[in-house]
Amino acid sequence: xxxxxxxxxxxxxxxxxxxxxxxxxxxxxxxxxxxxxxxxxxxxxxxxxxxxxxxxxxxxxxxxxxxxxxxxxxxxxx
Numbered sequence: 001x002x003x004x005x006x007x008x009x010x011x012x013x014x015x016x017x018x019x020x021x022x023x024x025x026x027x028x029x030x031x032x033x034x035x036x037x038x039x040x041x042x043x044x045x046x047x048x049x050x051x052x053x054x055x056x057x058x059x060x061x062x063x064x065x066x067x068x069x070x071x072x073x074x075x076x077x078x
Contacts, residue, residue: 027073034066 041059
């Protein structure tokens with residue numbers, strides 16, 4: 001970290017850190033949205049008594065994408 005003459009972090013270092021945290025939280029928020037959307041796609045068809053539901057593959061893909069975003073955000077975290 002860049003330190004000023006008093007030994008404290010400079011304003012740009014603090015600003016950069018806060019920008020990184022905001023980006024990380026945006027990744028997590030997007031991942032949570034994908035996971036929730038996957039459950040929302042599959043939920044209305046749970047009441048249907050059909051053995052093969054058309055939305056299940058889509059829900060699995062969306063939830064899987066959300067979980068992949070969670071993993072990516074943990075790797076790239078602040």
